[in-house]
Amino acid sequence: MAKNQCISISVIKRLPRYHRFLGELLTKGVKRISSRELAQTMKLTASQIRQDLNCFGGFGQQGYGYNVELLYHEIANILGLHDKVKTIVIGAGNLGKAIVNIDFNKLGFDLIGIFERDPLLQGTTINGQVVQCSQQIEHFCKENQVEVAVLCVPKESANTLVELLISLGIKAFWNYSHYDIGVYYDDIVVENVHLSDSLMTLSYRVKDFKKNNEIKF
């Protein structure tokens, strides 16, 4: 039974990692694990793990540890991975192609359409789905009650596209564009993946690492 009062976004962001590690343990046939052993495997502290999982009601038993399969499925439930939220991907360039190859179905989403404005890419097939003309988006969303849009488009296109999608009732975005949707719209869910921000963070950390170790690479 989940007790959801204490859940911060940083706890939520750690859950997928628990899910991955528990999935690996399951594959290896591990039936149960103590918080200490799980901590060693994941390079966390045992108290961090107990604290995180207590947010959802614990799942562990004193002297027994965690039932790996149960915990794996409980985390999947918490994350909504058994849901089938209707989703479209917009942009079928290299990034869009890479994204479409992710197993959406295992992660809570039902990927039902891919759209692209470049005529050369329209009609091609990615992971079993035919790429449609982006002018079809409006009709498609109205017909299919699309819930989530994945934006694999440049910043310049994102502005008017987001306006259209929100007018069509889309409430959640997985956003790879550099358009900061959350700055302009309230009451929507935006999960940003800003790849160049991540690369800049790496740049800082590399520079800092060199300085602290007084090395030239």
Add this chain to the structure above:
Amino acid sequence: MAKNQCISISVIKRLPRYHRFLGELLTKGVKRISSRELAQTMKLTASQIRQDLNCFGGFGQQGYGYNVELLYHEIANILGLHDKVKTIVIGAGNLGKAIVNIDFNKLGFDLIGIFERDPLLQGTTINGQVVQCSQQIEHFCKENQVEVAVLCVPKESANTLVELLISLGIKAFWNYSHYDIGVYYDDIVVENVHLSDSLMTLSYRVKDFKKNNEIKF
């Protein structure tokens, strides 16, 4: 003048976003901005901005605000964006292709090689660079003192690849594989981009949004 004592990783992770917004203001010809105006633009609080930038010595002047160009360049300096850290990308599938099209040069890195084990992709050109056979990695790293590796490979390949790269002196990874490098190695820099973890977080947030708004999408 930077005073680096108080910098947490969460402050660092916000710097690229400041850099992006300041770049846009520069393009629009904005010369100076108050922390209140910058806060409105970025949907942060003015005190959060002052607190973040104070970590590096402030840059603002009472009654004047921030000099946009100066602050933009200072943040670029802090992030090391003028460095040219020698970098290779491994994996030239769709994701690798998308990654290679990022402007590494503007973000602190010098992308000097792309490697792939699929013979069909070897010899092709991405963004002006010829894709090399992954068996050349060892020789290339020894010849060129490569400092950073970008891993666009599946988890199964990452294990032995990371072992090789670390033996060749590589100390930093931009890691798109699901192999948790930091669990197995100390004294290296790893910036992970786990796309499916991000998608699972979105799944949770969509589910939570629906519950809180008591709506069916």
